[in-house]
Amino acid sequence: MPEKESAELSIIRLLKDAGGESVSGGDLSRLLGISRTAVWKHVKALRKAGYVVTACPSKGYSLSFEAKSSPMPFNAIEINSGLETAFVGKKIFFYPELDSTNAKAARLARDGADEGTVVIADFQSAGKGRIGRKWESPAGVNLYTSIILRPGIAPFDAQKLTIVMAVAVAEAIEKYCKKRPVVKWPNDILIASKKVAGILMEMDAEADHVNFIVAGIGVNINMNLSEMPPDIRRIATSLSEAFGQEISRIEFTRTLYSCVEKWYKKFSENGFPFVLTAWRSFFASEGKRVIVKGFNRTVEGICAGVDATGALLLRVDSGKVERIISGDVDHAGGV
């Protein structure tokens, strides 16, 4: 985390601990080991982020909790302070605007960022979907986050982690939504046949060893679909649309990180078959007729589930079962 963000996090924690009472600038300066001028600069930044911090010359600084009736600002401080994970999201790089959280996370990972480090952007100017597609990333409403993982696996096994992430995202969504989400192989989460979340796994690897994986997760949280262009409206939904009310992005983000950590640990400790069982409970394509558009060919058949590596199985019309490791699945008639 940038040093500046750490100091702000400390100030907010100290002011919250004071329960509305004032903390003197001198105390903050001493506790943080920074100058009183620096404290003042951080307070200004906190106000800009949406906190109501009162400065009283004789007493010091105090935090007003009145603003709590309106949503708390969506930032690293709020997400971090209520987070219950051991490593996912313990370091948050938060940006009001980024080209792509995956691109930023990859740069951080190459520079040695720890496993569990996350990047969040309120807005992405070049949000990435799979195979060079765009991910619609308006500001102020959704979650765009990328998580750095160092799983010590071979590239051979990378597709398994897509399945792990899909279970984690589906479980987080289920906690906020009365409708059970559906996973579309390999990496989309749907509600009522419309995309509510997507996962973009990118890796940096040697031929036999993954250096790091960046798990990019985009979740449509409070996006107002009526404001989106028709081609997006046709295929996408949001949690607020499905749930019928606004959802706290801060709380959803914390929940998501908890779910990611939980399933990532289960993958390491209990193995992939355990995760796959959970994944199948969100999977609705089995037994249905699907069309899979791959990089080189299109295959149609009855979905026969997924195999032990996470590959899609398709019973084609000749009766043969084909194993698909990449492609886009279209359901004949929706899921």
Add this chain to the structure above:
Amino acid sequence: MPEKESAELSIIRLLKDAGGESVSGGDLSRLLGISRTAVWKHVKALRKAGYVVTACPSKGYSLSFEAKSSPMPFNAIEINSGLETAFVGKKIFFYPELDSTNAKAARLARDGADEGTVVIADFQSAGKGRIGRKWESPAGVNLYTSIILRPGIAPFDAQKLTIVMAVAVAEAIEKYCKKRPVVKWPNDILIASKKVAGILMEMDAEADHVNFIVAGIGVNINMNLSEMPPDIRRIATSLSEAFGQEISRIEFTRTLYSCVEKWYKKFSENGFPFVLTAWRSFFASEGKRVIVKGFNRTVEGICAGVDATGALLLRVDSGKVERIISGDVDHAGGV
């Protein structure tokens, strides 16, 4: 290729075509579409690179071929001008010194460099071996090159490309050496049980699709082993040591790029089994007792070859055949 390098390449070509006769600065300026001052700057750079270019005020510039008795300078111009490939090495980024050719090639690939673009360094300050190891990279004697490939495969199949590259490197080495080289699974080339070349494959991928692969190849060409530290001398050799005389790095590099292109095309057109047959002819571990140190475990057994994906097969003492996708092979008694 940087614009400057192209202009120098053009000047060298024009002077070579003139067969020792002079070409006027005005003609060079007109043919290249650059100023006479720019021509003069390029000539100075060419001299610095080792070319004997004479400037005669009344006639112009001429290239002396006397220097040909000594080796031609090892640079992009010389390698490029005699290259017979369709795409591998058509664009050469040459550096007297780099941290790592693989790291540079990955940066170029992320910025969109074409397939076949290569990076060469005369010296690497942080040459990379597998899994974070160092690759000894002294200046002036060896080849350190990285080739950008965009094979349109899944990460699942990346290990196959290590095998493709191993065949290409082994074949290039065989052309210069009376002793047939041996490949040690997955990525070392040995002569008389000592390492003469290594391959480091790195990739940038989505879970189901490789964006690009950087094939890093290090070949000990004229390295004088008696000048190397004892721990290197014990395990490494060089082409000059095996062949008994100095080898032109320029010619070897051209040969290597031709072999890489040939086997990469065979992999695309004839499929992996075809490549694997060639690879097996360089493979000497089959039937021998080997110890494989993996990331998580060490397995010992009789090598039963490699399977159709390029994984190593090991018959352990229980009689079971284990499939190994990553690790270091040690032979009980050398190869």
